[in-house]
Amino acid sequence: MKGTINNAPSCADPTDPNSISVAQALSQIEAKTVALDQSVLLPIRECLGRICSEAIHSNMNVPGHANSAMDGYAIAFSDLRKGHIATFEEIGCSFAGRSLDAVCKPGQCVRIMTGAVIPEGCDTVIMQEQTEPRDNGLVAVDSNHQLGENVRQAGEDIKQNAVILNQGDKIGPADLGVLASLGISQLNVFRKPIVAFMSTGDELVSVDKPLKKGQIYDSNRYTLFGMLTQLEVGIMDLGVIQDDFQSIRSALLGAAEKADLVITTGGVSVGQADFIKTALEDIGQPDFWKIAIKPGRPLTFGKINDSLFIGLPGNPVAVMVTFNHFVIPALRKLSGARPTQAPVVRATSIEKMRKRAGRMEIQRGIASLTVDGRWQVCKTGKQGSGILTSMTRGNCFILLREDSNGVEIGDSIEIQLFDWSQV
Ligand code: AMP
Ligand code: MG
Numbered sequence: 473m474k475g476t477i478n479n480a481p482s483c484a485d486p487t488d489p490n491s492i493s494v495a496q497a498l499s500q501i502e503a504k505t506v507a508l509d510q511s512v513l514l515p516i517r518e519c520l521g522r523i524c525s526e527a528i529h530s531n532m533n534v535p536g537h538a539n540s541a542m543d544g545y546a547i548a549f550s551d552l553r554k555g556h557i558a559t560f561e562e563i564g565c566s567f568a569g570r571s572l573d574a575v576c577k578p579g580q581c582v583r584i585m586t587g588a589v590i591p592e593g594c595d596t597v598i599m600q601e602q603t604e605p606r607d608n609g610l611v612a613v614d615s616n617h618q619l620g621e622n623v624r625q626a627g628e629d630i631k632q633n634a635v636i637l638n639q640g641d642k643i644g645p646a647d648l649g650v651l652a653s654l655g656i657s658q659l660n661v662f663r664k665p666i667v668a669f670m671s672t673g674d675e676l677v678s679v680d681k682p683l684k685k686g687q688i689y690d691s692n693r694y695t696l697f698g699m700l701t702q703l704e705v706g707i708m709d710l711g712v713i714q715d716d717f718q719s720i721r722s723a724l725l726g727a728a729e730k731a732d733l734v735i736t737t738g739g740v741s742v743g744q745a746d747f748i749k750t751a752l753e754d755i756g757q758p759d760f761w762k763i764a765i766k767p768g769r770p771l772t773f774g775k776i777n778d779s780l781f782i783g784l785p786g787n788p789v790a791v792m793v794t795f796n797h798f799v800i801p802a803l804r805k806l807s808g809a810r811p812t813q814a815p816v817v818r819a820t821s822i823e824k825m826r827k828r829a830g831r832m833e834i835q836r837g838i839a840s841l842t843v844d845g846r847w848q849v850c851k852t853g854k855q856g857s858g859i860l861t862s863m864t865r866g867n868c869f870i871l872l873r874e875d876s877n878g879v880e881i882g883d884s885i886e887i888q889l890f891d892w893s894q895v
Contacts, residue, residue, distance in 0.1 A: 738786030
């Protein structure tokens with residue numbers, strides 16, 4: 473029989489009328505995700521990596537007093553005369569933590585150590601190396617100096633009442649130091665979101681069991697464990713769920729009771745064993761279920777009661793790509809953090825890449841720096857969404873936008889590094 477059949481839209485098509493764009497998917501995730509508003513008061517060291525839930529103002533000046541930035545002599549600048557050498561009588565010594573309680577009069581100086589409080593009557597510190605001892609115990613200083621040199625002014629790092637942290641800031645090592653320098657020992661941070669995850673598929677076997685014909689080991693729960701553990705979230709591994717509507721439905725309901733975000737992998741396509749979308753329609757509110765992206769087109773997003781739900785595809789590479797692109801922004805919002813994107817840099821392609829316009833493609837690449845400090849990139853090889861070793865071989869995602877028609881050698885393209893240790 474001659475002729476053609478009417479193909480339904482599929483991942484073989486560059487465009488699919490049921491798919492939404494990556495930008496639309498991200499803005500729907502942003503709109504539907506509500507930040508958790510519960511916070512916990514923790515000792516500051518436990519706040520590292522967490523999201524600050526309240527603005528913090530400084531309760532004092534740092535430094536609290538003007539102090540010396542050098543070992544030397546504290547003097548009054550007005551004692552120096554242009555073109556002349558001045559001599560000073562040393563009246564004592566001021567140490568960090570043991571300041572000299574004396575008033576310096578004209579013609580007098582104080583020997584001072586780094587960090588020691590500037591004595592009353594002084595405004596300038598002359599480095600020890602720029603002074604000369606004289607026989608009669610005097611200290612000689614020439615006039616090549618500036619008012620206030622080598623003096624750290626009170627409040628020059630932090631002024632009293634200045635904003636130190638804003639709500640939504642992620643606490644880094646420097647923040648811990650700044651908090652400590654203000655004597656702040658505890659901080660309110662948002663509680664960690666709880667993320668439950670499970671794999672779906674009758675073919676999946678856990679790593680400690682032998683494989684029968686047609687079975688495969690479940691790798692998605694391991695990559696998900698790894699990616700989630702690197703974030704500040706609580707995790708619940710709910711194991712493997714069989715491809716059965718009732719099992720999936722009750723697993724999703726149970727997970728949504730315990731977790732703020734439920735993630736599944738697999739079962740989101742149009743196959744006869746793909747029940748995620750129908751289960752979500754039954755117990756929750758699906759938002760979208762197809763994105764114009766490769767890999768990762770079938771991705772179901774929605775809510776189950778108060779929990780967010782993200783049904784990732786089953787293919788192992790698609791899981792990692794979509795986790796980075798869609799789950800991380802959702803988790804940022806849920807955690808109370810301000811939205812930020814992983815940095816995108818431009819690199820010169822050293823190979824040709826085929827692509828049809830219509831959907832975004834995220835390929836795995838190997839980026840390196842040329843001798844003159846520019847990024848260059850090539851693909852990791854085969855880009856099938858089941859080739860998980862493309863993620864272990866690669867160190868970056870290559871972002872080929874919707875309108876790209878492919879890449880020629882020498883084209884400047886966008887990459888997102890995910891592994892700096894492999895550059
Ligand atoms: P699905 O979306 O369920 O049709 O799965 C797509 C492909 O990914 C199939 O080849 C599955 O066998 C595979 N797959 C699904 N889940 C996993 C998993 N947890 N680990 C490894 N491969 C999987
Ligand atoms: Mg499946």
